[in-house]
Amino acid sequence: MTVNKNKQRIIIVGAGFAGIKAALTLSKFNHLFHITLISRSENFCYYPTLLRTAVGGDSKLSIIPISKILKQKDINFILGSIKTVDKKSKNITLENNSTLEYDKLILALGEVTNYFDIPGLERYSHAIKSESQTYNFNKLLHDYLTENHTTDKNYLIIGAGATGIELASTLPAYLKFLMKRHNIHHHAIHVELIEASPTLLPRYPKDFTKIISHKLITMGVSLKLSCKVINQGIDYIQTNNEKIESKTVVWTAGVSNNPFYKNNQFLMNNHDKVLTDIYLAADDNIFVAGDNANTPYSGLAQTALHDGHFIAKNIIRAAHNKSYLPYKPKKPITVISVGPFWGAVLWGNIRLYGLIGAILRQLADIEGYRNILPLNQAIMLWLNNFKKQSRKCNFCDITSLKK
Numbered sequence: 451m452t453v454n455k456n457k458q459r460i461i462i463v464g465a466g467f468a469g470i471k472a473a474l475t476l477s478k479f480n481h482l483f484h485i486t487l488i489s490r491s492e493n494f495c496y497y498p499t500l501l502r503t504a505v506g507g508d509s510k511l512s513i514i515p516i517s518k519i520l521k522q523k524d525i526n527f528i529l530g531s532i533k534t535v536d537k538k539s540k541n542i543t544l545e546n547n548s549t550l551e552y553d554k555l556i557l558a559l560g561e562v563t564n565y566f567d568i569p570g571l572e573r574y575s576h577a578i579k580s581e582s583q584t585y586n587f588n589k590l591l592h593d594y595l596t597e598n599h600t601t602d603k604n605y606l607i608i609g610a611g612a613t614g615i616e617l618a619s620t621l622p623a624y625l626k627f628l629m630k631r632h633n634i635h636h637h638a639i640h641v642e643l644i645e646a647s648p649t650l651l652p653r654y655p656k657d658f659t660k661i662i663s664h665k666l667i668t669m670g671v672s673l674k675l676s677c678k679v680i681n682q683g684i685d686y687i688q689t690n691n692e693k694i695e696s697k698t699v700v701w702t703a704g705v706s707n708n709p710f711y712k713n714n715q716f717l718m719n720n721h722d723k724v725l726t727d728i729y730l731a732a733d734d735n736i737f738v739a740g741d742n743a744n745t746p747y748s749g750l751a752q753t754a755l756h757d758g759h760f761i762a763k764n765i766i767r768a769a770h771n772k773s774y775l776p777y778k779p780k781k782p783i784t785v786i787s788v789g790p791f792w793g794a795v796l797w798g799n800i801r802l803y804g805l806i807g808a809i810l811r812q813l814a815d816i817e818g819y820r821n822i823l824p825l826n827q828a829i830m831l832w833l834n835n836f837k838k839q840s841r842k843c844n845f846c847d848i849t850s851l852k853k
């Protein structure tokens with residue numbers, strides 16, 4: 451690969467929300483930059499709809515080929531995984547031992563699932579954080595029903611954050627759909643949402659979480675608060691209070707920062723985030739964005755997009771001999787859906803509940819997609835939300851639904 455010596459070499463590692471946004475913003479100035487985007491996956495994962503995919507939604511909604519996003523953009527994509535960074539020599543090494551030099555490096559590697567060394571959890575529980583995990587979970591739901599002709603004794607979701615709440619509230623409708631599709635007599639569905647803290651969504655205002663709790667209970671989801679998982683076996687979990695039988699356990703309760711940073715001696719704060727300055731720089735010419743950085747609203751796609759854009763804008767400013775601007779956090783809008791037709795919205799002091807929340811949750815995805823795709827493609831993709839469930843089962847040759 452030849453690189454024009456007049457152009458700055460910008461390497462972005464991680465093609466998630468932050469990395470893609472930074473690459474697309476910089477690519478508008480491709481006469482100034484040679485942009486290389488590196489990621490260990492060929493697909494971009496649009497996490498906000500991954501739960502819908504896990505309960506039978508179209509995988510196109512959540513898994514978008516990076517080639518489609520970068521089409522006609524002057525961005526060099528490398529499929530690979532970063533191993534080390536040499537901050538003095540300004541180069542990075544990938545797992546395949548190839549080395550690349552940079553003038554500026556943007557790191558946005560996302561988080562990894564953390565099982566906190568709870569015995570059995572990593573082996574027996576399911577996570578929903580990747581395409582393959584989502585597929586495996588969907589297949590597990592299907593196979594249990596079709597092999598046993600009944601539901602599992604309990605469906606356990608551990609972690610009452612936004613992901614756990616959304617999953618717990620959508621699971622019953624999907625299980626009913628699966629039973630109907632496979633002509634299985636309807637059986638009771640027990641979904642339990644287990645949380646170690648005394649409240650769900652511990653970081654949110656009490657009045658907001660109280661209404662969400664109430665909604666979940668009216669939908670038949672049991673809430674088990676102040677309940678800690680101690681270990682898990684093949685068909686049960688043991689908590690501080692009781693043993694609960696289940697072969698369907700989803701772990702949404704723990705994430706930690708990407709191990710790359712500790713392995714490469716980056717300084718971290720008490721919350722396991724990379725310490726950055728007011729320009730999101732963690733070292734000379736190294737910027738950290740999204741879930742990895744110590745920003746106030748880290749852990750959200752909205753923040754990752756904001757960070758990627760912010761870093762790219764500052765690099766563009768510097769290329770025009772302007773000084774960097776300081777980072778200003780963007781207060782996020784929280785929208786949590788509970789079932790398909792109800793959502794809770796928190797935006798500063800404003801709270802909205804009900805169908806309006808569900809509609810806003812859907813509309814937020816147009817904005818989410820628009821950040822990475824042209825508007826027409828973003829809308830086309832979003833419309834897949836409303837496609838009727840296929841009559842053909844993805845896992846067996848059943849082709850019709852019971853009337």
Ligand SMILES: Cc1cc2nc3c(=O)[nH]c(=O)nc-3n(C[C@H](O)[C@H](O)[C@H](O)COP(=O)(O)OP(=O)(O)OC[C@H]3O[C@@H](n4cnc5c(N)ncnc54)[C@H](O)[C@@H]3O)c2cc1C
Pocket residue numbers: 463464465466467468469488489490491494495497498499500501530531532533558559560561578579613708710739740741742748749750751752753754
């Ligand atoms: C199920 C689920 C639902 C969510 N729903 C919402 C929501 O509704 N709204 C919201 O705002 N947020 C939501 N989030 C959070 C949001 O998805 C994250 O905050 C966001 O993805 C962070 O973006 P990022 O760019 O920092 O990291 P990511 O999007 O995780 O991207 C990281 C990228 O780095 C790549 N990578 C990792 N390690 C390496 C390596 N060593 N070398 C090369 N590449 C590497 C990965 O393959 C990936 O492409 C959800 C998260 C989950 C798991």
